[in-house]
Amino acid sequence: MAKIWVLKEPRKRDRAWNIYALREAARLKRWFKGVYYSPRLGRLLAVFKPTPGTHINQLVFEELGESALRDAYRMECPSGCNRCCVIHSGAFMLDVEVRMLPQELREIVERQPRERIRTPGGKVTIYRLDTEPMGRCIFFDVERGRCLLEEKLGKSSKPIVCLLTYCTVFASRGGKRYVKTGYRVLPDGRVEMNYREVSEKEWRAMAQRMGSVWRRYRRIHRALASDVEGVGDRKES
Numbered sequence: 001m002a003k004i005w006v007l008k009e010p011r012k013r014d015r016a017w018n019i020y021a022l023r024e025a026a027r028l029k030r031w032f033k034g035v036y037y038s039p040r041l042g043r044l045l046a047v048f049k050p051t052p053g054t055h056i057n058q059l060v061f062e063e064l065g066e067s068a069l070r071d072a073y074r075m076e077c078p079s080g081c082n083r084c085c086v087i088h089s090g091a092f093m094l095d096v097e098v099r100m101l102p103q104e105l106r107e108i109v110e111r112q113p114r115e116r117i118r119t120p121g122g123k124v125t126i127y128r129l130d131t132e133p134m135g136r137c138i139f140f141d142v143e144r145g146r147c148l149l150e151e152k153l154g155k156s157s158k159p160i161v162c163l164l165t166y167c168t169v170f171a172s173r174g175g176k177r178y179v180k181t182g183y184r185v186l187p188d189g190r191v192e193m194n195y196r197e198v199s200e201k202e203w204r205a206m207a208q209r210m211g212s213v214w215r216r217y218r219r220i221h222r223a224l225a226s227d228v229e230g231v232g233d234r235k236e237s
């Protein structure tokens with residue numbers, strides 16, 4: 001039976017370990033398949049499918065049969081929402097990821113505030129990307145609502161933390177669209193999430209509604225930009 005590798009769940013109150021696990025996951029980004037919710041296991045699964053022979057750190061990854069995904073919902077992030085990038089993004093990049101960027105982008109990231117964290121696998125430097133007003137990510141194009149890293153270099157160039165983090169509102173399964181209607185934590189710690197199938201139209205409408213935060217931000221961003229231009233024009237005249 002085909003196998004998949006799943007990132008073990010983060011440890012509570014152990015940031016150093018979690019950063020270490022993220023760094024190990026970042027090394028396998030190109031084989032990242034997505035985040036799934038398994039109703040049977042009652043947990044989210046960050047799934048990687050590396051080519052045979054790839055070194056896997058089994059301290060942070062566990063191997064599962066692909067059948068674990070049979071009834072699983074795949075987490076989705078429809079375009080037009082952008083909530084995670086525009087305010088309080090909390091986005092950051094790990095040193096191993098920064099090293100993979102082309103020089104001009106690497107220099108931009110290296111100018112950001114950084115933090116060095118001692119992890120079980122050695123020191124890891126993380127670079128904050130959430131330094132624009134209200135925690136907007138430096139790589140978020142406010143006007144077009146796009147991640148510039150993804151646009152220029154492809155999805156696997158996004159920080160691992162962005163690839164793994166989902167609001168879990170939107171999901172797909174077997175070619176159908178779903179939205180979350182609720183969840184509860186079961187006594188044994190598993191999480192029960194409930195999804196309702198929706199039409200493409202309903203799905204898009206919901207993403208549009210979620211996008212109201214971004215559109216409001218964009219209006220303010222435009223207004224501030226035209227104010228700055230106005231000041232510049234007045235100075236020149």
Ligand code: SF4
Nearest residue numbers: 077081082083084167
């Ligand atoms: S809130 Fe959900 S849909 Fe919106 S950007 Fe974040 S993950 Fe995507």
Ligand code: SF4
Nearest residue numbers: 085091137139147162
């Ligand atoms: S790197 Fe891209 S996906 Fe991540 S927060 Fe920034 S704009 Fe959003």
